Amino acid sequence: MASPITGSFQLMKSLNRSVVLNTIRIHGAISRSEIAKKTKLTPPTVTNIVNELIDAELVLESRSGKSNGGRKPIILTINSNSRYIVGVDVGVNKVRLAVTNLNGEVSKRKVEPMPVSKALNEEEFLLFLKKILHSFLEEVSEGRDKLIGIGIAMHGIVDHEKGIAIHGPTLKLEKVPVKDVIEEEFNLPVRVENDAKALALGEKWFGAGKETDHFVCLNVGEGIGGGIVLNNRLFHGNNSLAGEVGHTIIDLNGPTCSCGNKGCFQTLASGQALKERASKKIEEGVETELTKIGNREIEGQVIYEAALKGDVVAKEILRETGEYLGLGILNVIHFLNPSMIIVGGGVSKAGSFLMGPITETIETRALSFEAQKTRIVLSDLGEEGSLIGACTLVLSELFTHEHGNT
Numbered sequence: 324m325a326s327p328i329t330g331s332f333q334l335m336k337s338l339n340r341s342v343v344l345n346t347i348r349i350h351g352a353i354s355r356s357e358i359a360k361k362t363k364l365t366p367p368t369v370t371n372i373v374n375e376l377i378d379a380e381l382v383l384e385s386r387s388g389k390s391n392g393g394r395k396p397i398i399l400t401i402n403s404n405s406r407y408i409v410g411v412d413v414g415v416n417k418v419r420l421a422v423t424n425l426n427g428e429v430s431k432r433k434v435e436p437m438p439v440s441k442a443l444n445e446e447e448f449l450l451f452l453k454k455i456l457h458s459f460l461e462e463v464s465e466g467r468d469k470l471i472g473i474g475i476a477m478h479g480i481v482d483h484e485k486g487i488a489i490h491g492p493t494l495k496l497e498k499v500p501v502k503d504v505i506e507e508e509f510n511l512p513v514r515v516e517n518d519a520k521a522l523a524l525g526e527k528w529f530g531a532g533k534e535t536d537h538f539v540c541l542n543v544g545e546g547i548g549g550g551i552v553l554n555n556r557l558f559h560g561n562n563s564l565a566g567e568v569g570h571t572i573i574d575l576n577g578p579t580c581s582c583g584n585k586g587c588f589q590t591l592a593s594g595q596a597l598k599e600r601a602s603k604k605i606e607e608g609v610e611t612e613l614t615k616i617g618n619r620e621i622e623g624q625v626i627y628e629a630a631l632k633g634d635v636v637a638k639e640i641l642r643e644t645g646e647y648l649g650l651g652i653l654n655v656i657h658f659l660n661p662s663m664i665i666v667g668g669g670v671s672k673a674g675s676f677l678m679g680p681i682t683e684t685i686e687t688r689a690l691s692f693e694a695q696k697t698r699i700v701l702s703d704l705g706e707e708g709s710l711i712g713a714c715t716l717v718l719s720e721l722f723t724h725e726h727g728n729t
């Protein structure tokens with residue numbers, strides 16, 4: 324007998340069930356006859372499937388639809404809190420964990436610092452991941468039978484089909500079989516994806532990319548990752564490398580990157596670049612609020628706070644970083660011509676200082692009038708974007724029967 328845990332996925336093995344469930348999700352509230360019209364399934368088929376979904380508590384019915392004079396029609400909605408997903412975002416310095424419902428709403432969150440982050444070998448890393456997941460699950464109040472899977476967003480290059488973290492230049496881990504190990508430990512479906520691609524998927528389902536078919540999402544934190552959505556689907560390229568925009572080279576004589584090359588986009592426009600610009604100004608002895616921060620480390624947040632107080636040097640650092648971000652985004656626009664670029668990750672918190680120089684760079688340098696007007700927006704999902712994206716990896720499979728797509 325299928326365990327209640329894998330039951331949700333077992334149920335969705337029929338493509339028609341996924342289609343009906345996803346139609347209800349997309350429309351929010353819909354009647355059986357409208358589902359039949361939209362899916363081209365016969366009304367009896369829809370009725371059977373809906374009954375199964377109601378039995379499984381994935382769908383709710385109520386009589387609150389609009390009536391045309393007679394009885395109100397019965398409408399169906401997703402029972403968002405009937406199941407939950409655990410999302411994990413593995414960064415360079417910390418791992419964040421969260422629980423979301425079927426609607427991507429976060430109900431519980433936790434941050435675990437990475438132990439001596441740059442020295443973990445594969446075995447230690449996997450042990451650490453298992454340990455923090457066990458401890459997080461013990462704190463989750465929802466029943467284990469309602470947990471449908473674990474989604475993991477990882478820094479670095481990830482083979483999303485096999486769930487292997489192929490290469491992480493900063494964590495220095497190679498070919499780690501994350502999916503197999505975590506699935507075996509927890510007896511649950513596990514999905515693994517690069518963090519920027521997970522963020523893009525989260526934006527497609529729940530954020531700024533909901534209405535957009537082609538967009539690129541940049542995860543600007545310590546480094547810069549990219550997630551490409553083309554025709555409503557995540558694009559992975561031949562070897563999962565697509566979207567590594569942070570390592571496109573924009574200055575041959577620029578700073579050395581974690582990948583070993585010089586002048587990668589992320590060395591000039593990431594959180595790391597912000598810190599280095601600030602340190603340089605301080606070394607030069609320039610007068611700035613940044614010298615008065617006491618024991619706090621100079622990082623993006625500190626620079627942003629100083630800029631908010633009107634510090635000229637902090638504002639200049641953010642402006643310069645915004646210009647470089649604009650240049651990298653310009654390359655993406657010329658290469659892919661997306662209708663929207665979403666900027667997320669920690670650095671996007673300083674968006675009020677960055678958006679001006681970004682749009683100015685694009686408006687003065689893009690090749691065509693249309694390209695100059697490409698929409699550049701900040702992530703709707705904020706700091707938890709990759710984490711919500713990690714949960715969406717599991718949701719996308721439940722609802723659309725297709726891993727890693729929307």
Ligand SMILES: [Zn+2]
Nearest residue numbers: 570580582587
């Ligand atoms: Zn690089």
